[in-house]
Amino acid sequence: MYKTTNSRVKPTLGLAAAALSVLLLAGCGGAGAAPAAVDLGSGPAVAGTVKKDALKGVNLTFVSYGGLYQDGQTAAAVTPFGKESGARILADGPTEYSKIKAQVESSNVTWDVVDTGSYWAAGQCGTELQPLDYTIIDKSKVPAGLAGKCSVPAMQYANVFVYNKDKYKDAPTSWKDFFDTKKYPGKRAIDGTENIEGGIIEGALLADGVPKDKLYPLDLKRAFKKLDTIKDSLVYWTTGAQAQQMLESKEVDMAVVWSGRAFGAVKNGAPFEPVWNASVVVMDTLTVPKNAKNPKASMALINYYLGKEQQEKLTEETSYSPVNVEAKPKLDAVGKKFLITDPAVASKTMVCNFDWWGKNYTNVAEQWVAWVAK
Amino acid sequence: MKHAAPTRTLLALYTAMVAFVLIAPTVVVIPLSFTDKASLTFPPSGWSTRWYENFFNDPAWTAAFGNSLTVALIVTVVATAAGTAAAVGVSKWSRKRMAKAAQMFLLAPIVVPSIILAIGVYAIFLRLQLLGTLPGFVLAHSVLAVPFVLVSVSAALAGFDDRLTTAAASLGADRWTTFRRVMLPLILPGVVSGALFAFVTSFDEVVLSIFIKSPYLETLPVKMYASVTRDTDPTIAAAATMIMLLTTVIIAVGLLSMRRKKIA
Amino acid sequence: MSSTLSNAVRPDDGVDPTMRPGRLRPRRDAQAPARRGRLGPALLILPALALALGIFAYPLAESMWRSIADPQPGVQNYQWFAASAANWAVLGRTLWVAFLSAVICLALAYPYAYFMTISGPRLRTALIVIVLIPFWTSLMIRSFAWIILLQDTGLANQVLSWMGLGPFHLIRNTTGILIGMVQVLLPFMVLPLYSAMKNVDLRLVQAAASLGARPIVAFTRVFVPLAMPGVVSGSLLVFIQALGFYITPALLGSPSQMLISQYIYVQVNGQLQWGRGSVLGVLLLVATLLLLGLLALLMRKSRRAAGDEGGLL
Numbered sequence: 001m002y003k004t005t006n007s008r009v010k011p012t013l014g015l016a017a018a019a020l021s022v023l024l025l026a027g028c029g030g031a032g033a034a035p036a037a038v039d040l041g042s043g044p045a046v047a048g049t050v051k052k053d054a055l056k057g058v059n060l061t062f063v064s065y066g067g068l069y070q071d072g073q074t075a076a077a078v079t080p081f082g083k084e085s086g087a088r089i090l091a092d093g094p095t096e097y098s099k100i101k102a103q104v105e106s107s108n109v110t111w112d113v114v115d116t117g118s119y120w121a122a123g124q125c126g127t128e129l130q131p132l133d134y135t136i137i138d139k140s141k142v143p144a145g146l147a148g149k150c151s152v153p154a155m156q157y158a159n160v161f162v163y164n165k166d167k168y169k170d171a172p173t174s175w176k177d178f179f180d181t182k183k184y185p186g187k188r189a190i191d192g193t194e195n196i197e198g199g200i201i202e203g204a205l206l207a208d209g210v211p212k213d214k215l216y217p218l219d220l221k222r223a224f225k226k227l228d229t230i231k232d233s234l235v236y237w238t239t240g241a242q243a244q245q246m247l248e249s250k251e252v253d254m255a256v257v258w259s260g261r262a263f264g265a266v267k268n269g270a271p272f273e274p275v276w277n278a279s280v281v282v283m284d285t286l287t288v289p290k291n292a293k294n295p296k297a298s299m300a301l302i303n304y305y306l307g308k309e310q311q312e313k314l315t316e317e318t319s320y321s322p323v324n325v326e327a328k329p330k331l332d333a334v335g336k337k338f339l340i341t342d343p344a345v346a347s348k349t350m351v352c353n354f355d356w357w358g359k360n361y362t363n364v365a366e367q368w369v370a371w372v373a374k
Numbered sequence: 375m376k377h378a379a380p381t382r383t384l385l386a387l388y389t390a391m392v393a394f395v396l397i398a399p400t401v402v403v404i405p406l407s408f409t410d411k412a413s414l415t416f417p418p419s420g421w422s423t424r425w426y427e428n429f430f431n432d433p434a435w436t437a438a439f440g441n442s443l444t445v446a447l448i449v450t451v452v453a454t455a456a457g458t459a460a461a462v463g464v465s466k467w468s469r470k471r472m473a474k475a476a477q478m479f480l481l482a483p484i485v486v487p488s489i490i491l492a493i494g495v496y497a498i499f500l501r502l503q504l505l506g507t508l509p510g511f512v513l514a515h516s517v518l519a520v521p522f523v524l525v526s527v528s529a530a531l532a533g534f535d536d537r538l539t540t541a542a543a544s545l546g547a548d549r550w551t552t553f554r555r556v557m558l559p560l561i562l563p564g565v566v567s568g569a570l571f572a573f574v575t576s577f578d579e580v581v582l583s584i585f586i587k588s589p590y591l592e593t594l595p596v597k598m599y600a601s602v603t604r605d606t607d608p609t610i611a612a613a614a615t616m617i618m619l620l621t622t623v624i625i626a627v628g629l630l631s632m633r634r635k636k637i638a
Numbered sequence: 639m640s641s642t643l644s645n646a647v648r649p650d651d652g653v654d655p656t657m658r659p660g661r662l663r664p665r666r667d668a669q670a671p672a673r674r675g676r677l678g679p680a681l682l683i684l685p686a687l688a689l690a691l692g693i694f695a696y697p698l699a700e701s702m703w704r705s706i707a708d709p710q711p712g713v714q715n716y717q718w719f720a721a722s723a724a725n726w727a728v729l730g731r732t733l734w735v736a737f738l739s740a741v742i743c744l745a746l747a748y749p750y751a752y753f754m755t756i757s758g759p760r761l762r763t764a765l766i767v768i769v770l771i772p773f774w775t776s777l778m779i780r781s782f783a784w785i786i787l788l789q790d791t792g793l794a795n796q797v798l799s800w801m802g803l804g805p806f807h808l809i810r811n812t813t814g815i816l817i818g819m820v821q822v823l824l825p826f827m828v829l830p831l832y833s834a835m836k837n838v839d840l841r842l843v844q845a846a847a848s849l850g851a852r853p854i855v856a857f858t859r860v861f862v863p864l865a866m867p868g869v870v871s872g873s874l875l876v877f878i879q880a881l882g883f884y885i886t887p888a889l890l891g892s893p894s895q896m897l898i899s900q901y902i903y904v905q906v907n908g909q910l911q912w913g914r915g916s917v918l919g920v921l922l923l924v925a926t927l928l929l930l931g932l933l934a935l936l937m938r939k940s941r942r943a944a945g946d947e948g949g950l951l
Contacts, residue, residue, distance in 0.1 A: 061589045066604035091434075092589035094604065098907040106500040110588050192893030194908035235810060236893045239603050251790045251807070362909075369904055370724035373896045378853075382756075389753040392746050393768045395821060399783045400775050402793065406786060416786050416793050456686040463682030476683050483694045485930055487882025489899040490919040493906050494697025497704075517693040520686050549678070578776045581884050598778045602785065602889060614779040621774050 038296045040136060047138040047324065048307015050300050056086035058297050064115035064154075065284075066093045067240050068264050072317030073115070073154075077305040084304075087297060094239075097128075100289050104128050109291045112298040115154050117197060121285040122358030125150035130290045136299040141324045142306060151285035152302060155311075155320040158259040158340045158349055159191075159199030160279040162272040167253045175207040175278045178254060179226060181233050186253030189246045192236025196368040198280045198352025199256050200227070206278075216353045220364065224371050236372065247272050263319035263338040274338065276348035281340055283323075315339070400618070407611035414606055425612040435609060438597035442577055445508065445593060449515045449576035454569040456516070457523025458561075462553070464524075465531045477524065484521045488581040491517075496585040506588020514586055515576035522575060523568035530564025570628045574621060698923075705920050708913035715913040719921075725901075729921070732898040735812060735887075736880035739819045740873045743827040746820070747872065751831035755838075766832075769825045777822065781889045784818050785809065788890070814890035815897070819880055826879065827872040834868025867940035874933040878926055898922055 038058070041051035062078050064070040070093060082089040095116055103109045121129060129150040139147045146153040163172050164186075172184055190200050201218055204226040210219070227234075235252060237243035243257040247265035255262075259274075266272055286305060288298045304310065311322035315329035321341040322329060329339070336342060340349060357364070402416055407425055409418030429435045460480055467473035483491065495514055496505075504510030534557065542552040558565070580595040587596045594613065601610040705715050719725045754765050772780065787793050788808040798804035808814055838861060846856040884899040891897065896904070898918055906915035 063589075066600070090589040093600075096907050098910050101910055102496070102500045106503070108500065108503045108505070110506065110590065194904050234894070235807075238893060241604050241606055245606060245789075249789065249791045365909060369909065370722055372893045373901065374724040374727045385749055385753045385756075388749045389765070392750045392824070393765065395746070396768055396772055396824060399787055399821060400772070400780055401783075402786055403779060403783050414786055414789075415791065456689060459682040460686035463679040463684075466679035467683070468679070472680075473683075476687065479695075480683075480686055480690050483690065485878075485926065486694075486698065487884075487899060487922055487926060489882065489884045489902050490701065490923055491694065491698060493902065493912070493915060493919065494701035495693060497700065497912070498693075498697045513689070513693050517689055520689060524686070574774065578778075580778055595776065595778045598782065599885075602778070602782050610782060614776070614782060617776055617779060621776070625774055 038294065038300075040296060040300055045136050045138040045303050047141055047303055048310055050081060050085045050304050052084060053086040055297050055300065058085075058087040058294055059090065060087050060112045060294065060297055060301060061090045061092055061110055062113050062115075062301065063092045063095050063111045065095055065240065069240065069260055069318050069320065070115075072314050072320070073305075075317055076313035077307075077310040078301070080310070081301050081304040085297075085300065087301075089301075097124075100124075100128050104290045107291050109289050109293060111289055112292050112294060113301050114287050114289060115284050116151070116287050117195060118151065118153070118283050118285045118354055119197070119357040119361040121151040121287050122148060122354060123361055126290075128290060129287045130292065130295060132288065132302070133295070133299050136296060137303040138306065141308065141326055143323060143325055146283065146323060148285070151287045152306060153323040154284040154286045154305070155314060155318070155323055156281060156283045156340055157320045158276075158279045158281045159197060159256050160259045160262050160338075161203070161254070161256050161275040162247065162262050163255075163275065164250060164253045164271055165273045166271045171273065172254070172275060173277070174275070175203040177275075178203060178256075178278060179207040179230055181230055184254065186233070187235050187251065188230065188233055189235050189237050189243060189252040189255035189257065191243075191256065192372055193238050194365050194369045196365050198282050198357060201364070201368075202280055202350070202352065203256070203278060212350065216356045217360070218356070218364075220367055224367070227371065244268075259338050259340060260318050260320045263334065266338070267334050276345050277350075279349050281346075281349050281351045403611050403614045403618070406608060407615040409608050409611070412607065414608060414611075425608045428609045429612045429616075432609065435597060435613060438592055438594045439613070441511075441591055442594040445511045445515060446573050446576040448508070448512045449519050450569050450573045452512060453516045453519035453523050453572040453576075454565060457520045457568055457572070458527050458565055460520070461524050461527035461531055461564075462557070464528065465534075477528070480524055481521045483517050488518075492582045492585045495582060499586050505586050506591040508591065510586050511583070511591065511593065514582050515579055516572075518579060518582070519572035519575040522571035523565075526568040526571060527561060527564045530561040534560055566628060566631065570625065573624065577617075577621070701916050702920055702923075703916075704912050705916035706913075708916065715917040718914055719917050725918075728896055728898055728901045731812075731895065732881060735815060735819070735897060736877045738816055739823055739880040740827075740876045742816065742820050743824055743876045744869065744873055747824060747827035747831050748869075751828050751835050751868070754828075754832050755835045755840075769828045772821065772825060777885055780822065781818060781886055784814070784821075784890055788814055788817065809890055810892040810895075812891070812895050815887045815895065818886040818890040819883055822883075822886060823876045823879060826875045830872040830875065831865070831868040834871075835865045838864040867936070870936055870940075871933060874929055874936070878929045878933070881925060881929075882922060 038055060039051070040054050060082075062073070064073055070091065074091060078089055078091070081087070092111065095114055097116070097120055100111065100114060100116075103111060125131070125148065131149050132152065137152065139152060142152060146156075161172075161175070161178055163184075165171065167186060168184060170183075172178065172180075177184055178188065191197070201220070201223045202215055204223040205215055205219060206212065208222060208226045210222075235246070237246055237255075237257070240258055240261045243255065244261040244265045246252050247255060247257065247262065247270045248268055250270070255272075257265075259279075262272060262274060286302050288295055288302070292298055306324055308324050308326045311324040311327040312329040314320065315322045315327065316331060316335070319331070319335050319338045321339055329335075331339060338345075340346060405418060406414065406416055408421045408423065409415075410420035410422040410424070411418065460476075464473045464477045467476075499505045499510050499514075504513070538556050538560075539552050542556045543549075547555065578595060579593070580599055583593050583596045584599060587593065592600075594617065598610050598613060601607055706713060708715075750765070754762050757765065785792075789795075790805055790807065790809075792808075794808055795805045798806065806813075808817065840861075842864070843856050843860045846860045847853060851859065882899055883897065884903070887895075887897045888900055888903070891900070893900075899922070902915045902918045902922070905911045905918065
């Protein structure tokens with residue numbers, strides 16, 4: 001397009017060209033180039049270890065949901081891993097599935113290890129996510145059945161029903177009470193994002209009289225009808241930070257929140273009590289997107305993350321429950337109260353049907369968004 | 375027009391209230407940045423500068439700040455050059471309808487809701503691997519900044535007497551010399567204010583930036599957005615206070631230099 | 639968008655050049671220089687044009703195209719839009735919120751702009767500066783400030799409780815969105831109103847008063863109609879921008895009070911439904927452009943009418 005240039009206007013175009021070349025040069029400093037090969041040493045993998053300085057010069061991006069949780073992950077596993085292996089680790093977040101999809105489709109994957117919801121991971125194995133190499137990752141200490149072809153658990157938590165104990169003399173004890181706005185008036189906070197997970201839908205059906213063993217497949221129509229009855233009393237949180245703030249400021253009297261956020265709020269003095277038999281256990285997973293630049297290094301990080309010490313520290317920092325059966329986190333009374341792997345809690349909670357959710361996730365999410373926005 | 379005293383007082387009170395609504399909200403950020411607690415409660419219960427220390431000790435914040443400055447400065451250069459050239463071109467193009475159409479088209483990016491532009495640019499940048507790169511940010515922000523330069527330089531050109539360039543040309547000056555020696559000095563206030571707009575537009579941009587950022591490169595407003603939605607961390611208040619200070623200084627300097635030029 | 643659009647009407651130089659008095663002067667540029675090189679000036683536009691084509695027109699066109707091509711070619715995305723009640727709820731809510739923003743802005747800005755016309759030069763300058771300050775303040779900062787002020791334990795509720803009121807939920811609902819949007823959009827109402835009002839010849843109002851009209855009658859029958867173009871263009875400006883707001887509703891609103899721009903974000907980023915997001919984008923774009931066309935038309939009309947202003951009495 002510069003060919004027709006009149007010689008007299010040239011200086012302007014020259015300037016533009018100079019500016020452009022500066023830009024292009026500067027652009028090259030962006031993402032570092034991936035090294036050709038990674039030597040992780042010989043012998044079987046042991047969770048929680050990595051060969052010293054094996055990943056010098058490697059850039060890895062660890063992606064999670066931010067806040068207390070990601071801070072805990074960073075302190076417990078990501079930063080120590082970087083120190084030991086020599087890798088430079090960047091943090092990003094929050095996890096957005098569209099970004100993973102877009103990165104994979106464009107073969108420009110900048111996320112290396114991604115913390116995702118377990119349903120999504122189950123549904124995307126082989127399409128957006130790559131199979132994990134269990135010669136690099138040691139899953140022998142992961143609770144049985146939780147590690148999948150493309151994912152290992154990142155931690156377990158619950159969508160826990162909590163209530164303000166100062167407000168209700170007669171403590172609520174079940175999902176029926178959550179849906180009973182006459183006996184228990186007041187605002188209830190629930191997750192309003194499109195990332196719906198096990199919890200409120202199951203709760204609505206249980207409150208409507210569906211027996212626990214006949215829950216799945218979930219009758220969505222019935223669940224939404226039940227939810228309609230309390231829509232006027234519902235408020236929605238969109239991030240964990242917001243959920244915690246709602247409890248701390250006592251903006252709501254009841255809520256279904258992530259157990260880690262409930263712990264955070266209670267620790268900061270919010271007068272809330274969990275109702276464990278109206279709580280659903282779910283988990284996050286660690287995954288590696290397809291075409292990630294350095295899969296071996298990514299999996300080395302995952303292997304490190306699953307170690308006993310790392311899991312103990314993670315739980316101590318976040319109160320989310322460990323995914324290493326040998327982990328014995330040291331917790332105070334509040335922390336123990338929200339540890340869902342603690343037998344006293346685990347005997348009451350309900351574990352959601354990951355298989356059903358994985359298969360039906362898109363459909364449920366679509367209906368959920370429409371229900372919230374209507 | 376004459377007004378009875380009570381009417382006037384009422385009006386003045388109402389105006390004061392509106393003025394308060396316009397300004398007051400922003401001001402609360404400043405005291406909050408000096409709070410001593412890790413909470414966003416206002417008013418703060420005690421004072422400290424720890425959030426400023428936190429800002430400067432946290433590479434995520436300082437890098438975002440540096441990126442914002444770098445991007446905004448390059449955008450200022452690119453958009454001012456392209457926008458000024460376009461404004462001169464539009465005003466001199468003999469085919470007025472075409473020129474008008476070109477001008478309308480160049481102004482369009484600021485009237486289209488940026489979320490629509492953002493999803494489009496996001497898809498294209500993904501393909502071109504421009505996400506989270508300096509050129510990507512500069513290109514995206516420049517599209518939004520050029521219209522402001524165009525408008526403000528066009529306004530300056532409207533007051534420019536074109537016989538001057540004809541005179542210069544008849545005295546043998548080539549076009550570049552004419553532009554530099556005759557036109558530019560006269561339209562300089564328009565160019566400077568255009569450059570200021572370009573800088574602030576880029577420095578403030580959120581919606582497009584949220585889509586085109588990457589862990590390798592994000593700008594300050596993106597970092598602030600993440601902070602507001604994910605953490606309860608008063609560091610954002612410290613960042614906000616410094617941004618306000620910076621923009622105020624830039625505008626003051628810009629306005630002062632323009633005034634001095636006018637006097638001279 | 640608001641951060642960029644809020645830049646649209648900035649101080650002096652931000653005024654549409656075609657409205658400048660300089661335009662009235664006969665143009666000479668069509669003569670001598672143009673003869674020497676017809677394409678010269680057009681070439682100067684090229685860099686900006688290339689930028690706008692590549693980073694604006696092309697992405698936009700592709701986005702529109704996706705509404706009928708993703709995931710499969712066809713109109714299924716439009717059918718999806720028409721079939722779901724939630725979509726219509728979001729659309730209706732967006733229009734309603736934009737309408738309310740315009741009404742509230744008008745109610746706040748009208749007396750403000752009027753007061754500007756009757757105050758002395760110093761006070762007037764101060765009032766203009768106050769209107770312009772928000773333009774220079776980052777949108778993120780302002781949204782953040784509102785969160786601090788409006789949260790349940792925030793300053794606004796503290797003040798209200800001293801007055802024996804509240805607490806009110808001022809955030810994560812339509813109230814929060816409106817408060818935030820009105821503050822951002824107020825300048826877009828004040829400036830056109832003021833420029834319309836300052837052009838009203840106050841002698842006309844005095845004349846009406848001297849002919850025996852009561853002040854309120856003189857004001858409503860003479861001043862109000864004359865300032866009407868400012869009301870129309872200000873309201874349209876506010877309405878158009880409110881339609882496409884993203885940051886403010888995302889931070890001060892709630893998923894259950896979702897506006898169309900947030901809905902686009904959720905469809906594209908949360909649900910990976912690019913086609914559906916694009917349908918919403920097309921609707922938003924069409925609405926914006928139609929209203930802009932209307933605005934341009936009305937402004938041209940009022941400019942034409944400005945010539946025979948005196949005939950209105």
